[in-house]
Amino acid sequence: MTTITLDGIGKTYGRVAALTEVDLALSSGITGLLGPNGAGKTTMLRILATALAADRGEVRVLGEDPATPAGRVAVRRRLGYVPQETGFPRGFTTFSFVDYMAILKEWSDAATRHDEVRRVLDLVGLSDLGTKRVQALSGGQRRRVVLAQAMLGRPDLLVLDEPTAGLDPAQRGRLRDVLGRAGESATVLISTHQTEDVAALCERVVVLDGGRVLFDGTVDTMIAGAASRVWMGAERHPAAQHAWRTGTGRFRNVGDPPRGAELIEPALEDAYLLLVGDAARDAGLEAVS
Amino acid sequence: MTTYRPSPWHLDDDTLRAYADGSPLPVIGPSVEAHLPGCSDCRERFDALIPDESVDRTWDRIRAEVEAPRRSVAERLLRWFGLSAESARLLAAVPALQGAWLLGLLVVTVFAAVAALFAGEIGMSLFLMVAPLVPVAGVAVSFGGDADPSHELVTVTPYSALRLLLLRTLGVLATSIPVTVLVGLTLPAPAWLGVAWLTPAVAGVTLTLLLAPTFGATAPAATIGAVWSVSVVSTARVSDPIAVVEPAMQLALLAVTLVAGAALILRFPSLDRLGRHP
Numbered sequence: 001m002t003t004i005t006l007d008g009i010g011k012t013y014g015r016v017a018a019l020t021e022v023d024l025a026l027s028s029g030i031t032g033l034l035g036p037n038g039a040g041k042t043t044m045l046r047i048l049a050t051a052l053a054a055d056r057g058e059v060r061v062l063g064e065d066p067a068t069p070a071g072r073v074a075v076r077r078r079l080g081y082v083p084q085e086t087g088f089p090r091g092f093t094t095f096s097f098v099d100y101m102a103i104l105k106e107w108s109d110a111a112t113r114h115d116e117v118r119r120v121l122d123l124v125g126l127s128d129l130g131t132k133r134v135q136a137l138s139g140g141q142r143r144r145v146v147l148a149q150a151m152l153g154r155p156d157l158l159v160l161d162e163p164t165a166g167l168d169p170a171q172r173g174r175l176r177d178v179l180g181r182a183g184e185s186a187t188v189l190i191s192t193h194q195t196e197d198v199a200a201l202c203e204r205v206v207v208l209d210g211g212r213v214l215f216d217g218t219v220d221t222m223i224a225g226a227a228s229r230v231w232m233g234a235e236r237h238p239a240a241q242h243a244w245r246t247g248t249g250r251f252r253n254v255g256d257p258p259r260g261a262e263l264i265e266p267a268l269e270d271a272y273l274l275l276v277g278d279a280a281r282d283a284g285l286e287a288v289s
Numbered sequence: 290m291t292t293y294r295p296s297p298w299h300l301d302d303d304t305l306r307a308y309a310d311g312s313p314l315p316v317i318g319p320s321v322e323a324h325l326p327g328c329s330d331c332r333e334r335f336d337a338l339i340p341d342e343s344v345d346r347t348w349d350r351i352r353a354e355v356e357a358p359r360r361s362v363a364e365r366l367l368r369w370f371g372l373s374a375e376s377a378r379l380l381a382a383v384p385a386l387q388g389a390w391l392l393g394l395l396v397v398t399v400f401a402a403v404a405a406l407f408a409g410e411i412g413m414s415l416f417l418m419v420a421p422l423v424p425v426a427g428v429a430v431s432f433g434g435d436a437d438p439s440h441e442l443v444t445v446t447p448y449s450a451l452r453l454l455l456l457r458t459l460g461v462l463a464t465s466i467p468v469t470v471l472v473g474l475t476l477p478a479p480a481w482l483g484v485a486w487l488t489p490a491v492a493g494v495t496l497t498l499l500l501a502p503t504f505g506a507t508a509p510a511a512t513i514g515a516v517w518s519v520s521v522v523s524t525a526r527v528s529d530p531i532a533v534v535e536p537a538m539q540l541a542l543l544a545v546t547l548v549a550g551a552a553l554i555l556r557f558p559s560l561d562r563l564g565r566h567p
Binding site for chain 2: 046049050051073076077079081083086087088089090091092096099100101103104105106108110118131146149
């Protein structure tokens, strides 16, 4: 079932266009959002999280129009949001910060609210740090505090801007488990630079570049797009868009292979590099012609 | 050397059950308490008598107690004034209610009062200049994107922006006004002067709140501060410094407050984007 529709969305900061004519329909389950820095990922997520209004186009989130005050409140009641960056009020402990967010999310009964705060802290593995000041936590722990508040009240929509940044592999594994479960019923949108996270979690990938949607489909379709474009060789091939020396001492080349190249299975990362690389090349060709 | 050995006797079922139920056992109670830690047999039988949910409940209560968020001094004070725990927590996040700000406020106000006490007319001008600007500055540091580090998270909660705004403003006023009123009443001047600065203060706060969604809170507050300071100084140069808070001025400022307040309420729907974030 479609839960989010973007129809001709545009957003400009001064003269810089962050998003141009984005059309997208998302449904429940986990969608990964990939794209280079400055591609418009954060702008798109902030529009969906009702933190920002689009300049043009129509947005429908969970059947509501975030352009109206009533629609915004309705979306916010069912939303969990992890912004790319956030600070914390001074002097708050982990528990009191999540409790503070729960109060703002209209949990008025203290006993049930505290139970819910404990539940989300357990979920992200922070239950032992409830009494510690947020300022004294490590970067990864603070990231999990932000995630904990997003999980309050089991939201129908989770908008997560780089939730895995700063987490170690074990924490990322745990996060995948939490998000995987949330994605069974909710609409989860994750922006990340980690293609492994997308490959491991997401049913669907959207690639943004220069404020436009470059790709929208399943992880498998995206990987299939890179079939027979990744090969191993003794050296960096001049025709490769990207090439790097692997641990075996041989080179992984991504691009248009020469005849007789030793082709290998592509990964999502290869497909991503090719998508963005091809788009840049096509843009260059257009500019020349 | 003697080694501690568990006593050879065991508790009977009736005693254990009574103890597990929490019935008073005035005679044997202390013996049960002393016996259980040393006798694993009795402990096992005792365990079986305690329902799991009761253990869970006790554990939850302990956990709730241990993890119950510690309240800051400001939070406890607000509770003492009769505010709900929820409102107190929302207010504790406001910079103008945190220690450093409160201390600064006290220092500035006392300094202005000392000046008024010992430096005659110039001192009085200084007090009249500073007193109304203290709450305006408090509002400026408490609102907008620069002031609230978790602004983006707070914005996307369903909590009413107007309600939060009024709650925080009241918090700021409740901390800054009483100190200044007390200090003002100690001045060598008619008592009405000790509170005459309240009208410009309220007008300044209302204007700052009205302009903050468009310009951020800092710029309007600074402008208001500059305009007010110039008025006070220029009044003092041509006549008695007190003239700046005389009835005509009071009426004018009251009118400003009413108009700005009405405009603020009309702007209510756009308030949820308070601050200057792109």
